[in-house]
Amino acid sequence: xxxxxxxxxxxxxxxxxxxxxxxxxxxxxxxxxxxxxxxxxxxxxxxxxxxxxxxxxxxxxxxxxxxxxxxxxxxxxxxxxxxxxxxxxxxxxxxxxxxxxxxxxxxxxxxxxxxxxxxxxxxxxxxxxxxxxxxxxxx
Amino acid sequence: xxxxxxxxxxxxxxxxxxxxxxxxxxxxxxxxxxxxxxxxxxxxxxxxxxxxxxxxxxxxxxxxxxxxxxxxxxxxxxxxxxxxxxxxxxxxxxxxxxxxxxxxxx
Numbered sequence: 001x002x003x004x005x006x007x008x009x010x011x012x013x014x015x016x017x018x019x020x021x022x023x024x025x026x027x028x029x030x031x032x033x034x035x036x037x038x039x040x041x042x043x044x045x046x047x048x049x050x051x052x053x054x055x056x057x058x059x060x061x062x063x064x065x066x067x068x069x070x071x072x073x074x075x076x077x078x079x080x081x082x083x084x085x086x087x088x089x090x091x092x093x094x095x096x097x098x099x100x101x102x103x104x105x106x107x108x109x110x111x112x113x114x115x116x117x118x119x120x121x122x123x124x125x126x127x128x129x130x131x132x133x134x135x136x137x138x139x
Numbered sequence: 140x141x142x143x144x145x146x147x148x149x150x151x152x153x154x155x156x157x158x159x160x161x162x163x164x165x166x167x168x169x170x171x172x173x174x175x176x177x178x179x180x181x182x183x184x185x186x187x188x189x190x191x192x193x194x195x196x197x198x199x200x201x202x203x204x205x206x207x208x209x210x211x212x213x214x215x216x217x218x219x220x221x222x223x224x225x226x227x228x229x230x231x232x233x234x235x236x237x238x239x240x241x242x243x244x245x
Contacts, residue, residue, distance in 0.1 A: 003202055054184050054185075054188075055185075058158060058181055058184060058185040061165075061177055061178070061180075061181050062157075062158065062161045062181065062185075065161055065162075065164060065165035065168065065169070065178060065181075066161065066164075068168070070169060070170065070174060070238075071238055071239070072170075072171075072173065072174055072236055072237055072238030072239075073238050073239050073240070073241055074173075074236050074238070074239075074240045074241070074244060075240070075241035075242055075244075076242055076243070076244060076245060091219075091223065092216075092219040092220070092223075093219075095180070095219035095222050095223050096180070096184060096215070096218070096219045097180075097184075098177055098178075098180040098181040098184060098185070099177050099180075100177075101173065101176050101177065101180070101222055101223070101226050102223055102226070103173065103223075103226040103227060103229075103230050103236075104226075104227060104230050104244075104245045106245045109245055111230070111244055111245045113173045113176075113226065113236050115174060115177045120241075
Protein backbone atom coordinates (compact mmCIF):
# COMPACT_ATOMS: atom_id res chain seq x y z
CA UNK A 1 0.00 0.00 0.00
CA UNK A 2 2.97 2.34 0.43
CA UNK A 3 4.30 1.90 -3.11
CA UNK A 4 7.40 -0.01 -1.92
CA UNK A 5 7.60 -3.53 -3.31
CA UNK A 6 11.21 -4.54 -2.62
CA UNK A 7 11.92 -8.19 -1.73
CA UNK A 8 12.87 -7.43 1.89
CA UNK A 9 9.71 -5.47 2.74
CA UNK A 10 7.33 -7.91 1.00
CA UNK A 11 8.90 -10.94 2.67
CA UNK A 12 8.78 -9.24 6.08
CA UNK A 13 5.06 -8.63 5.52
CA UNK A 14 4.41 -12.25 4.55
CA UNK A 15 6.42 -13.50 7.53
CA UNK A 16 4.58 -11.32 10.04
CA UNK A 17 1.20 -12.47 8.64
CA UNK A 18 2.28 -16.09 8.99
CA UNK A 19 3.51 -15.44 12.53
CA UNK A 20 0.16 -13.84 13.49
CA UNK A 21 -1.76 -16.86 12.19
CA UNK A 22 0.60 -19.19 14.10
CA UNK A 23 0.12 -17.29 17.37
CA UNK A 24 -3.66 -17.15 16.88
CA UNK A 25 -3.79 -20.91 16.25
CA UNK A 26 -1.67 -21.64 19.30
CA UNK A 27 -3.92 -19.43 21.45
CA UNK A 28 -6.99 -21.19 19.93
CA UNK A 29 -8.47 -17.84 18.91
CA UNK A 30 -9.75 -19.04 15.54
CA UNK A 31 -13.46 -19.83 15.53
CA UNK A 32 -15.62 -21.19 12.73
CA UNK A 33 -16.72 -17.73 11.63
CA UNK A 34 -14.78 -16.98 8.48
CA UNK A 35 -15.32 -14.68 5.54
CA UNK A 36 -19.01 -14.86 4.50
CA UNK A 37 -18.33 -16.08 0.97
CA UNK A 38 -22.00 -16.81 0.24
CA UNK A 39 -22.67 -13.03 0.30
CA UNK A 40 -20.42 -12.15 -2.59
CA UNK A 41 -22.48 -13.01 -5.71
CA UNK A 42 -25.32 -10.66 -4.73
CA UNK A 43 -23.34 -8.15 -2.66
CA UNK A 44 -22.85 -5.64 -5.49
CA UNK A 45 -26.57 -5.25 -6.21
CA UNK A 46 -27.31 -4.94 -2.51
CA UNK A 47 -24.64 -2.27 -1.98
CA UNK A 48 -25.97 -0.15 -4.85
CA UNK A 49 -29.47 -0.35 -3.38
CA UNK A 50 -28.11 0.46 0.11
CA UNK A 51 -26.19 3.52 -1.14
CA UNK A 52 -29.34 4.81 -2.86
CA UNK A 53 -31.29 4.25 0.35
CA UNK A 54 -28.62 6.04 2.44
CA UNK A 55 -28.67 9.01 0.08
CA UNK A 56 -32.47 9.34 0.20
CA UNK A 57 -32.65 9.07 3.98
CA UNK A 58 -29.79 11.56 4.33
CA UNK A 59 -31.93 14.07 2.45
CA UNK A 60 -34.95 13.24 4.60
CA UNK A 61 -32.97 13.54 7.85
CA UNK A 62 -31.63 16.91 6.74
CA UNK A 63 -35.21 18.04 6.03
CA UNK A 64 -36.39 16.86 9.45
CA UNK A 65 -33.51 18.58 11.26
CA UNK A 66 -34.05 21.87 9.43
CA UNK A 67 -37.83 21.91 9.72
CA UNK A 68 -37.78 20.64 13.33
CA UNK A 69 -40.69 18.21 12.82
CA UNK A 70 -39.37 15.60 15.20
CA UNK A 71 -41.67 12.88 16.49
CA UNK A 72 -39.40 10.02 17.58
CA UNK A 73 -40.83 6.54 17.89
CA UNK A 74 -39.50 3.22 19.17
CA UNK A 75 -40.69 -0.18 18.02
CA UNK A 76 -39.53 -3.75 17.48
CA UNK A 77 -39.07 -5.58 14.20
CA UNK A 78 -38.42 -9.24 13.51
CA UNK A 79 -35.37 -10.32 11.51
CA UNK A 80 -36.10 -13.32 9.29
CA UNK A 81 -32.47 -14.16 8.48
CA UNK A 82 -31.05 -17.44 9.72
CA UNK A 83 -27.29 -16.79 9.92
CA UNK A 84 -25.63 -14.42 12.38
CA UNK A 85 -23.72 -12.59 9.65
CA UNK A 86 -26.96 -11.74 7.85
CA UNK A 87 -28.52 -10.47 11.08
CA UNK A 88 -25.49 -8.26 11.69
CA UNK A 89 -25.74 -6.98 8.13
CA UNK A 90 -29.41 -6.17 8.61
CA UNK A 91 -28.84 -4.37 11.92
CA UNK A 92 -25.89 -2.47 10.46
CA UNK A 93 -27.92 -1.48 7.42
CA UNK A 94 -30.70 -0.13 9.63
CA UNK A 95 -28.21 1.89 11.64
CA UNK A 96 -26.32 3.06 8.57
CA UNK A 97 -29.36 4.73 7.02
CA UNK A 98 -29.70 8.01 8.95
CA UNK A 99 -33.01 8.38 10.76
CA UNK A 100 -33.13 4.84 12.12
CA UNK A 101 -30.93 3.21 14.78
CA UNK A 102 -30.99 -0.31 16.17
CA UNK A 103 -30.90 0.13 19.94
CA UNK A 104 -31.22 -3.40 21.27
CA UNK A 105 -30.99 -6.93 19.92
CA UNK A 106 -32.42 -10.08 21.48
CA UNK A 107 -32.34 -13.32 19.46
CA UNK A 108 -34.03 -12.25 16.23
CA UNK A 109 -35.95 -9.24 17.51
CA UNK A 110 -34.50 -5.78 16.94
CA UNK A 111 -35.57 -2.71 18.84
CA UNK A 112 -35.40 0.25 16.47
CA UNK A 113 -35.55 3.96 17.19
CA UNK A 114 -36.75 6.20 14.34
CA UNK A 115 -36.61 9.97 14.08
CA UNK A 116 -39.97 10.31 12.36
CA UNK A 117 -42.98 8.12 11.60
CA UNK A 118 -41.96 8.01 7.89
CA UNK A 119 -38.63 6.38 8.76
CA UNK A 120 -40.46 4.03 11.10
CA UNK A 121 -42.85 2.97 8.35
CA UNK A 122 -39.93 2.32 6.00
CA UNK A 123 -38.36 -0.14 8.45
CA UNK A 124 -41.66 -1.78 9.39
CA UNK A 125 -42.50 -2.39 5.72
CA UNK A 126 -39.71 -5.05 5.87
CA UNK A 127 -38.26 -4.13 2.46
CA UNK A 128 -34.72 -4.15 3.83
CA UNK A 129 -35.39 -7.37 5.73
CA UNK A 130 -36.36 -9.10 2.48
CA UNK A 131 -33.34 -7.64 0.68
CA UNK A 132 -30.93 -9.03 3.29
CA UNK A 133 -32.78 -12.35 3.23
CA UNK A 134 -32.28 -12.40 -0.53
CA UNK A 135 -28.61 -11.44 -0.10
CA UNK A 136 -28.14 -14.35 2.26
CA UNK A 137 -29.47 -16.79 -0.34
CA UNK A 138 -30.67 -20.21 0.81
CA UNK A 139 -28.50 -20.90 3.85
CA UNK B 140 -12.11 17.94 -18.92
CA UNK B 141 -9.97 19.10 -15.98
CA UNK B 142 -12.37 21.95 -15.35
CA UNK B 143 -15.32 19.53 -15.43
CA UNK B 144 -13.71 17.29 -12.80
CA UNK B 145 -12.86 20.32 -10.66
CA UNK B 146 -16.46 21.52 -10.79
CA UNK B 147 -17.79 18.07 -9.82
CA UNK B 148 -15.26 17.92 -6.96
CA UNK B 149 -16.32 21.33 -5.74
CA UNK B 150 -19.94 20.23 -5.84
CA UNK B 151 -19.13 17.07 -3.85
CA UNK B 152 -17.26 19.10 -1.20
CA UNK B 153 -20.15 21.55 -1.03
CA UNK B 154 -22.75 18.83 -0.47
CA UNK B 155 -20.44 17.10 2.05
CA UNK B 156 -19.88 20.27 4.06
CA UNK B 157 -23.58 21.05 3.94
CA UNK B 158 -24.50 17.66 5.38
CA UNK B 159 -21.83 17.97 8.09
CA UNK B 160 -23.11 21.43 9.05
CA UNK B 161 -26.74 20.24 9.15
CA UNK B 162 -25.64 17.20 11.17
CA UNK B 163 -23.79 19.43 13.64
CA UNK B 164 -26.88 21.64 14.01
CA UNK B 165 -28.93 18.50 14.61
CA UNK B 166 -26.50 17.34 17.31
CA UNK B 167 -27.24 20.51 19.27
CA UNK B 168 -30.91 20.92 18.39
CA UNK B 169 -32.43 17.45 18.80
CA UNK B 170 -33.98 16.50 22.18
CA UNK B 171 -32.31 13.29 23.44
CA UNK B 172 -29.42 10.87 22.95
CA UNK B 173 -31.28 8.62 20.53
CA UNK B 174 -32.31 11.45 18.22
CA UNK B 175 -28.83 12.93 18.31
CA UNK B 176 -27.37 9.65 17.08
CA UNK B 177 -29.32 10.15 13.84
CA UNK B 178 -27.64 13.50 13.29
CA UNK B 179 -24.23 11.94 13.99
CA UNK B 180 -25.10 9.17 11.52
CA UNK B 181 -25.77 11.80 8.89
CA UNK B 182 -22.30 13.25 9.44
CA UNK B 183 -20.52 9.95 9.06
CA UNK B 184 -22.44 8.68 6.05
CA UNK B 185 -23.28 11.76 3.97
CA UNK B 186 -20.29 13.85 4.99
CA UNK B 187 -17.54 11.28 4.58
CA UNK B 188 -19.05 9.74 1.45
CA UNK B 189 -19.15 13.02 -0.46
CA UNK B 190 -15.73 14.20 0.76
CA UNK B 191 -14.11 10.89 -0.20
CA UNK B 192 -15.85 10.97 -3.61
CA UNK B 193 -14.47 14.45 -4.26
CA UNK B 194 -10.96 13.43 -3.24
CA UNK B 195 -11.10 10.27 -5.38
CA UNK B 196 -12.06 12.40 -8.40
CA UNK B 197 -9.03 14.62 -7.77
CA UNK B 198 -6.45 11.83 -7.39
CA UNK B 199 -7.45 9.91 -10.52
CA UNK B 200 -6.25 6.29 -10.70
CA UNK B 201 -3.36 5.76 -8.30
CA UNK B 202 -2.43 4.06 -5.05
CA UNK B 203 -3.95 6.97 -3.14
CA UNK B 204 -7.35 6.14 -4.66
CA UNK B 205 -7.14 2.63 -3.19
CA UNK B 206 -6.30 4.08 0.22
CA UNK B 207 -9.22 6.53 0.05
CA UNK B 208 -11.61 3.70 -0.89
CA UNK B 209 -10.26 1.67 2.06
CA UNK B 210 -10.94 4.60 4.41
CA UNK B 211 -14.50 4.62 3.07
CA UNK B 212 -14.88 0.88 3.62
CA UNK B 213 -13.65 1.05 7.22
CA UNK B 214 -15.89 4.01 8.07
CA UNK B 215 -18.77 2.17 6.40
CA UNK B 216 -18.29 -0.85 8.67
CA UNK B 217 -17.36 0.84 11.96
CA UNK B 218 -19.73 3.83 12.15
CA UNK B 219 -22.97 1.80 12.56
CA UNK B 220 -21.25 -0.29 15.24
CA UNK B 221 -20.33 2.78 17.31
CA UNK B 222 -23.83 4.22 16.83
CA UNK B 223 -25.35 0.96 17.99
CA UNK B 224 -23.03 0.72 21.02
CA UNK B 225 -23.95 4.25 22.09
CA UNK B 226 -27.68 3.57 21.75
CA UNK B 227 -27.42 0.18 23.42
CA UNK B 228 -25.52 1.59 26.42
CA UNK B 229 -28.13 4.31 26.83
CA UNK B 230 -30.85 1.63 26.84
CA UNK B 231 -28.94 -0.52 29.32
CA UNK B 232 -28.81 2.42 31.71
CA UNK B 233 -32.64 2.44 31.46
CA UNK B 234 -32.80 5.68 29.53
CA UNK B 235 -36.09 5.73 27.64
CA UNK B 236 -36.32 7.63 24.35
CA UNK B 237 -38.83 10.47 24.18
CA UNK B 238 -41.77 10.09 21.81
CA UNK B 239 -44.23 7.28 21.34
CA UNK B 240 -43.54 3.58 21.78
CA UNK B 241 -45.23 1.11 19.50
CA UNK B 242 -45.88 -2.38 20.85
CA UNK B 243 -43.89 -4.12 23.57
CA UNK B 244 -40.22 -3.16 23.75
CA UNK B 245 -37.41 -5.58 24.50
